[in-house]
Amino acid sequence: MGPFPVSNGYSYILLIADYVSRWVEAIATKTNDAKVVVDFLKSNIFCRFGVPKVLISDKGSHFCNRAMSSLLHKYRVTNSQAEVFNREIKKTLQKMTNPSRKD
Template sequence: MGPFPVSNGYSYILLVVDYMSRWVEAIATKTNDAKVVVDFLKSNIFFQFGVPKALISDQGSHFCNRAMSSLLHKIVFGKACYLPVEIEHKAYWVVKQCNLAYDRAGKQRKFQLQELDEPCLEAYENSQIYKQKVKRFHDQHILRKEF
């Protein structure tokens, strides 16, 4: 494609393509600098679709600079992670005691999984009964033809 004509002062097109789905996001920009790229990635890509696993670029100056590296650093190391127990209980011994009950938690988890199987089996049985009733109804309304 040749050079695009300038329209209302917009002389550049920033284009992002998802390789799997072939989804295209594009904006017209007045400048070709890192701030425009970072703002576009934050507002149109990261907030709408989430953070991609890889950014493939031409290694231009608008992708390899301090603004882009600070954006990526904020995404990875932006906020500290707190466990709900740490927020609720400030004492270390409480957190330690909660973390040591693995065997009891494992038994409770197995029990919960067994309880989940019962509704699944009941739903399967109900679907089989429904299929039998529909088949019986259908068979009763079929007109027999003899040749």
């Protein structure tokens, strides 16, 4: 997000949200580029929460580039495919609403 008025050299905010839990991670950044996104995903998301199956983005240039493609290919993450996300949500909901569920 941004650019915003510069504060201590920072003018952008990178937001990462988990659609299921609605947990949000945010960081102020000086630039709005692929390196910032890749570094943040590796050091703050993948290592703390695990690698997601799907990454849904706004398809901005900082998400659709060689660096991101390489990272997502390495970790086998699908990028920006709402159909995959919807399929995963459907599976989760089916499990949660299954009448024979034991827990």
